[in-house]
Amino acid sequence: MKFVRKFLRHVLVWWLPGLAMLAALAAGFIFWLVASQSGTRLLLTTAAQQLEGHALDVNGSLLRGVTVGRLELTAGGTHVDIHDLDLSVRWSALGDRLLHVRNLSAGAVRVDMASSPATPPAEESSEPFTLPELPVTIAVDRLALGDFRFTQDGEPLPVTLNDLNATFAASQQGAQLRIASLRVGHEVGEADVTGQADLQGLADPWPFVARL
Numbered sequence: 001m002k003f004v005r006k007f008l009r010h011v012l013v014w015w016l017p018g019l020a021m022l023a024a025l026a027a028g029f030i031f032w033l034v035a036s037q038s039g040t041r042l043l044l045t046t047a048a049q050q051l052e053g054h055a056l057d058v059n060g061s062l063l064r065g066v067t068v069g070r071l072e073l074t075a076g077g078t079h080v081d082i083h084d085l086d087l088s089v090r091w092s093a094l095g096d097r098l099l100h101v102r103n104l105s106a107g108a109v110r111v112d113m114a115s116s117p118a119t120p121p122a123e124e125s126s127e128p129f130t131l132p133e134l135p136v137t138i139a140v141d142r143l144a145l146g147d148f149r150f151t152q153d154g155e156p157l158p159v160t161l162n163d164l165n166a167t168f169a170a171s172q173q174g175a176q177l178r179i180a181s182l183r184v185g186h187e188v189g190e191a192d193v194t195g196q197a198d199l200q201g202l203a204d205p206w207p208f209v210a211r212l
Helices: 002-035 037-050 091-096
Strands: 054-061 065-075 078-090 098-113 137-152 160-171 174-186 189-199 208-211
Touching: 002 037, 037 054, 037 065, 078 091, 091 098
Parallel strands: 098 137
Antiparallel strands: 054 065, 065 078, 078 098, 137 160, 160 174, 174 189, 189 208
16 A cells, blocks of 8 residues: 555656646647747758758748748659748638638649659459548638649640639538639640539549539
């Protein structure tokens, strides 16, 4: 009995205060990372370095809205170069299982992809493919992109995409993209596009409807 009392006293006097202090320090550090400009700059710079890239001209914070002058990332033979990234999220909506993005925009995005060595085809499964259940509903009030370029093994796509302004929403029932404006270019001419695309299920056979 004396051993039990001594052990409990040791836990209450030494372990619990120490663990509480460590938890408070960890929580404070995480809050500093997402709520301060210097913390967000450190977080994005470190994450980009892990992907053989870098983040430049980081202003604002993840909690209140952040802008990045240039973000470069490389993974699996794909190089992504983003200019003038702007992200604003209403994090309080996560309590209602809603990821509410007020603004996600970029001045220019370049994607360069290198083909990987050919691999033997995988055995086809008889089960239809289904995406895992989304943990939250996603709503993007403004999705904007000034210029998009994609190349594979140095060869560009035959079309260019510019001046995208759209909204996006996704849930377990499907996804919807509403295009307020989009300019599509080709060597024979250009077209200004508006319309709506609906994915009516996140599983095979992927029922899809588009009105442009």
